[in-house]
Amino acid sequence: MQIHGHSSIDKKHPISLYSSKQLYAMEQAWFSEGHDSFGLMQQAAWQMAKHIEQLYEKKYLNHHSSASVNFSHRHNHQYRVSIWVGKGNNGGDGWLIAYYLKQAGWQVQIVTVGFEDSDFSNSDSDQVNSDKSDTTAISNSKSSITDAQKALQVARSANCKYERFEDSQNDLRSTALQADVYIDALFGIGLDRTPEGIYKQAIRAFNELTEQNNGLAIAVDIPSGVVASTGEVFDRIAIKADATLCLIARKFGLHTKDGVDYSGQVTDIPLIPYQVDNVAFEPVAKLITTGQAFSPRRQNSYKGSYGHVLVIGGNRIDGSQGMGGAAILSASSSMAAGAGKITVACHEAFHGALLTSLPDAMTINLHDAQGVQHLIKAASVVAIGMGLGRDDKAQALFVNYIQAAMTAKKPIVIDADGLYHLASLQLKNDKLISQLREYSTDNEVCLTPHSGEAAKLLNKKIHEIESDRLSAIKLCAQTYGGNWVLKGAGSLVLERGLDQEQVYVCGVGNAGMATAGMGDVLSGVIAGLLAQQDLEPEMRSLHQAVIIHGLAGDILVSQTNQYNSGKSDRGHLLIGQRGLQAQDMPVAIRHVMQLLVDS
Ligand SMILES: NC(=O)C1=CN([C@@H]2O[C@H](COP(=O)(O)OP(=O)(O)OC[C@H]3O[C@@H](n4cnc5c(N)ncnc54)[C@H](OP(=O)(O)O)[C@@H]3O)[C@@H](O)[C@H]2O)[C@H](O)CC1
C-alpha cells in the first residue's frame, strides 16, 4: 500500500544527506558528551510509536471519507501491529516501539528473526551480539547487557507477545501474523551484505504479508535490505516500505538507486544535533526537488541576449541509418529551455528532418570542419556528442571541435558518443584529457554519463559503478575535471566550486524517463540554460537543468507533484510512464520554465 509516490519534503530547501559512517559518528559524539544510549533508543521509539499511529490513522481516514468514522473507529477495532525485529539496535528500536504501542492500546505481535531461545533469557549477564561494541552494542550501564537486549527485556516485562519467525514461517496465514500495520525493524544502518537464509525468507514473507493484508509497511530508520550509504539493494531483497521513519539524519541511500523504490514516504526524526565538538558534519550530498525561480526577461532585449547554442552531433556513418534524432532532441530542448538561437552541426542527410521539426534552428554540415570551427567561435555554448558516432572519423571530429571550443573559451557540454571518445582517449593517455581537466578549472565543462558510460570512462564494470554511485561521480570529476551528472534513479550532480565540490541528489523524475533520447534532451536543457547569460549562475547551473528535466518528465505522467494537478497542457491528455517519449519533453520543459518564473 503506497501513501504517496514521493517523500514528504520541504520543496524549497535542500535536505542534507549523510552516510552510515557519519550517522555512527554522530551517535558516538552524542554519547561521548555523556548522553545515555538507551535513553536515545527510548526517545527514538517513543517518537516513532506516535508517528506510526498518525500514519495509520491517516491511511484509515483516507479510506473512509466520512469524518464521523474517525472517532468511533477506535472503539470498534483495536489497532493491530506486527513488529519484525532483528538482533541489532534496529531490532532494539522495534522492541521498544512494541512496548509503547502496547501502552497506547494496540494489539502487538513481535516476530523475531535470527534469535535463539537463549536470547530470551532474563539474565543481565547475557551477551547478545556484542562484537560491534564500539558502535552498535553500546553498554551504558554497569552490566554488559546491550541496548537491544535491554529493549527486549522492557517489551517482555510488559508482556508483549513474540514468536520466532523460524517457528512460524510455515504458517504465515496464522492469525498471529494478521495486522493493520507491519513494522520493519530487522536491519538499519548496520546492514552491509546480502540478507541470506532466514533473513531473506523473513524479508520476502514480510512483503507478502503486507501485500496480502493490505497492511501499512513502515520501516524503522531505513527499509531492511537497502544499504544506507549507497542506496543499493542486493539481489532485490529488501522491505518494500510505504513509509520510512528516518532517525537522526537523512540517509543518502534513501534517495538514490534502489532506495528510491523501497523507502516510500520519508519522515525525519532528528533526535540529536548533527555535530561533533560544535562542528556540524558536512553532508555527503543534498537532496533537491525544485528549481530556482527565474527572473522575468527585460523587455528591451533581442535573441542575442539569450545566447547561441551550437549542437554538434547527429552523424550518419557510412552504411548505418544514423542518429539525427539525438541532435534534433537536444536542439529542441535547448530552445525550450530558453536559448536565443540554435545551430545544429549534423550530417547533411538530416538537415531536412531537422528543419521540419525545428524550423527555428540553423544547420551546418557536421563534416565541414572549417565552417563548424568558425561557428564554435560565434556560439555561446557548445554541446557535443549526441549521435556523433563512435568511429575514428567521428573521434577526429570530436577532438578537433573540443580543441576549438577550448581555444575559444566556450562552455562545453559533453554527452553520449562524446563520452565514449573521452573514455577511449583516456585509455590511450591522449593529451586532450589533461587539457580538458585543466580547462575545466576556469571554464564550464558539463559531462553527463549514465552508469554504462561512467563505467567506460572509469574503465570499470557497470556493477562497480552502481554499487557506489557517489564514489563513481567523484572519481569521474577527479579524472576528467568538470561538473558531472550521473544519470539514473536519483540522478547525482557534482558541481565544483573554487575549493570545494557539492553533490546533489535529484529528487524528481520518474521511471518513464528511462527511454532513448532522454539524455539528449538533458544535454539540450543544460546548454540552453548556460547560453542565457542574463541569468544568475545558480539559475544556469547544472543542478537547475537536472531539476527542470525531472520536473518536465513528472509533469507529463500522472504523478502527483506540486505542478501537476492531474491535467496536462496537451489537451488534457495525460501520458503514463509507459510510452513516455523524449519528443514529448520540450513542451513540458517550456511549461516548467514558465512555472519557475511564476513561483
Ligand atoms: N545506538 C542507539 O542507541 C541507537 C540506535 N538506533 C538504531 O540502531 C540502528 C543501527 O544499529 P546497529 O546495531 O548498528 O545495526 P543494525 O541493527 O542495522 O544491524 C546490525 C546487525 O545486523 C547484522 N547484519 C548486517 N547485515 C546483515 C545481513 N545481510 N545478514 C545478516 N545479518 C546482518 C550485523 O551482524 P554482524 O554479523 O555484522 O555483526 C549486526 O548484528 C539504526 O539503524 C537505528 O535503527 C537508533 O538510531 C536510536 C539510537
Ligand SMILES: [K+]
Ligand atoms: K529497518
